[in-house]
C-alpha cells in the first residue's frame with residue numbers, strides 16, 4: 471500500500487515538479503531518491519521508512535537540527551497574532567525590530583543596520599544595489615564594478631549569479647553583467663592587479679565568502695583577509711562578506727569572519743539565521759555607511775521585497791538564535807568540527823583515494839585523488855559515486871566537481887554529537903571503499 475503511494479508521488483514529482491539545481495533528464499529517469507516526511511535532530515526520515523544523517527544540514531542551513539517544537543510554536547504564535555504586515559516606508563513590526571537589534575549585537579565589526587530579504591541570493595543582489603546607491607550618494611557614480619573570486623558561489627538572482635565565480639552558473643547571464651569581474655580565490659595580489667587594471671575609481675566593492683562552500687570548501691590561508699581589508703581600504707573599495715553559509719555558528723564562531731578578526735563594510739546572511747525553518751536573509755551595513763546614507767539620502771531607496779522584515783520569519787530567527795546561544799551550539803560546532811576533521815584523517819589513512827581533508831567548525835571536505843603523492847585526479851570524478859553510496863547507507867552529503875575538483879563536502883547540524891560523527895565517518899569510509 472505504502473509502496474503504491476510512494477510510486478504515485480514519485481510519478482507526480484516527475485510530471486509536475488521542477489526541482490532546483492537538478493538535471494531534468496536524470497529526474498525523469500530516476501525520480502526522487504528520497505521523499506522526506508520528517509526530521510528529528512541530525513536525521514531525516516523518508517516515506518519508505520528509511521532514515522539518513524543529514525550530513526549537509528540539508529543545504530548548509532539547518533543549524534539547530536530538525537524537528538524543533540519551540541520553533542513551530544513560535545511560528546504558530548506569530549502567525550496567529552500577526553501573520554504578515556508590510557515594512558515599507560513608515561510601517562514596522564516587533565520581531566523585525568528586535569531581530570535587527572540582536573544582529574547588531576552579534577555581528578562582526580560595527581555592522582549595525584539590517585536590510586531584510588527572503589534568502590541569500592536576494593541578499594547578494596541587495597548588497598550590490600546598496601553599494602551602488604552608496605557611491606552615487608558619495609558623488610562617485612562611476613564606482614559600479616563588483617569584484618568577486620574564482621570558485622565563489624553567491625546565489626542565483628541576477629546580481630548574485632553574476633558575482634558567482636563558478637563559471638557554469640553564470641555562463642547564461644554573462645552578457646547581462648558587464649560590471650562584474652573575478653580574481654583568483656586566494657590571491658590578494660590578483661585583487662590588487664584587477665583593481666588597477668579596471669581603474670580603481672570604477673570599482674564599488676569586493677565580495678568574498680569567509681569559507682567558500684558550494685565551490686568546494688576552501689578555507690582562506692593565514693593573513694588572507696587582513697591583506698584583502700588593507701587593499702580595499704587603500705583603494706576606498708567596500709568589502710562585502712557573504713556569510714550565507716558561514717554565519718550563525720557554522721564554522722565554530724558566530725560568524726566566519728570572526729576567525730580572521732577583520733570587519734567588513736557590509737555582510738550578507740541567510741540560511742542559519744532561521745536554520746531553514748523560515749525563509750529569511752539580509753544585508754547588514756556598517757555604522758559609518760549607515761551614517762552616510764542618513765546624511766546624504768534624498769527621496770526613496772527603490773529597492774525592497776514584499777517579505778522584507780516578515781514577522782513570522784523574524785520571530786523564528788530570534789528563537790533560533792536563542793536556541794543557538796542557550797545550547798552552546800557554536801562551541802559544539804568548534805569541538806565537533808575537530809572530531810569531524812579527526813575522522814576525515816582516519817579515513818584518509820585507511821583509504822587509498824583520499825587526498826586533502828579539511829574542516830573549520832562543522833564545514834568540512836574530503837578530496838578524492840587517483841594518486842595521493844601527485845594529487846592526480848580521476849578523469850571521471852568519483853565524488854558523485856561516493857555520495858550515492860553514502861546515501862544508500864544512510865548519510866546525505868554532496869559532491870563538488872566544478873573546476874576539475876573531485877570533492878565530498880559536509881556541514882552537519884551544529885547539534886551533532888560524538889556518536890553521530892562516528893557513524894557519519896564509518897558510513898563515509900564504507901562508501902569510499904565501495905567505489906575505490
Ligand code: PLP
Pocket residue numbers: 588589590591592594623624625626679683684712713714715740741
Ligand atoms: N551565498 C552563499 C555563500 C551561498 O552558499 C548561497 C546558497 O547556497 C547563496 C548565497 C544563495 O542563497 P539562497 O539559496 O538562499 O538564495
